[in-house]
Amino acid sequence: MSGDLGNSYNIDIWGLLIALGMVAVAAIISELMHMGIGKTLMWSSCRALVQLCAMGFIIGYVIRSNNVWMVFSLMAVMLVAAVQIVMSRARGIPKGLAGPIFLSLVITMLLMLALVTELIVRPHPWYAPQLVVPLTGMLLGNTVSALAVGLSRFYESMEERRDEVDMMLALGATAWESARPSIISSIRLGLLPTTASLASSGIVTIPGMMAGQVIAGGDPLNAAKYQFVVFGAIAALTLLADGLIMAMVYRTCFTTDDQYQTPKAR
Template sequence: MNDVVSANAGAYPIDGWGLLITVILVAVAAGMSFVMKLGVERRMLWATLRSLVQLLAMGYIIRFVIAWNNPWICFALIAVMIVAAVQITLTRASNIPKGLAPQVFLTLLVCVILQISVVIELIVRPKPWYAPAVLVTMAGMLLGNVVAATAVAMSRFFSDMKSRRYEVEMLLALGATPFEAAKPSIVSSVKMGMIPTISQLASSGIVLIPGMMAGQVIAGADPLTAAKYQFVVLAVISALTLIADSLIMVLVYRTSFTALDQYRAES
């Protein structure tokens, strides 16, 4: 049976025609949106073309990094990914104050360091320890999920704080600390940021075969091995997403208060 799996590895490559048909399918869906006046056709087409270009570019970059097999190049690429992730996070988050880039950067950096030190080096244990195929791809998967969750959590926090303005001011007047006054908003924001991640973790397997597992199986990997990798990735992403949401809340909640522990209405 292992011989059959090995023989099928890489047996289904996607050529240019496959990519073209995929884009045409998206164009048909966008056409339906136009006819039904849903208003998402432009964003859908733009997101599809942007995704194609970015993924192909990253594919060439990872191929180059794997060929060089140099740890410094790996970490340089991850550093660029983190910086880009900071910008994307700030762009996705709505109604947040300016100047939060350092907090977001620190949050993402901590998560990547935890992933590399715990997941890659203690669980996967690649050889060499900086194996680009593992290091870069797993960092990319983590950042993609953490960026989305962090943006949602920050947006929810500042929106919730504004809606609770009079409650927060009352709590402060009664002697509560800024953290105590902000805690309900912190809790609801972390929960909101975790909903997609927990839902994906809970539904994976019977209901959903995640992309990483599906891709490995299609490429000819042993399904059981692919399932183990997918579980590790989903479980770790869930844990690190919770850490990221909690950490970013601790780092940004003070921006809603002045140095005299008064609520900052313009936040």
């Protein structure tokens, strides 16, 4: 098959096996070097292959059905899974944050999806599965990492600044004013991967969504436009989600009398 614009290149079972074989070679090399990550690398790759293929079948079925309730049901499952991933990745966070994390993801995700679908892409129908489902996955994938990093950094920073926080509280500062430097630090850290991707896209790298559309036979310029829209949505969603979750959880570092609360007491 030629590489003319509009053609797509399908991957057969042998292609998947070869790709898995490349990972196996890397895993073997890591074992020979006693790096201790060979089994984890191989297991993660096999799990990713199964999960991606399963999601491919599910998305295909949802697109063919073109049913709004199936679209929202799949989004709900993805949101619940995202909350679990954030809770498992974030370090040093108190228990009971699943509710605030879920709420922040739902609010910000629905807002970003509404803006992208209704003001930018304007698909017909408005819940077009081939747009909404992949977009939800891309937005959640980046936001989950940002939230996990941001939450970990916030509680770590609050503990590092314990004496400073106590001094600020003693001088009459509110809990919010005392926690604000840690909140800003956590949001900045969560945004770093997104800003780095924005800075290098188109010069150093061709991002995944754009590359995927081009390989599938899409117009490169249109693929670039979609990629920029996704990056813009990710940046806005990350900032909003991080800011919202911090506004909901910063009080966990303080008692009802606005005194700093140690991690064991939370």
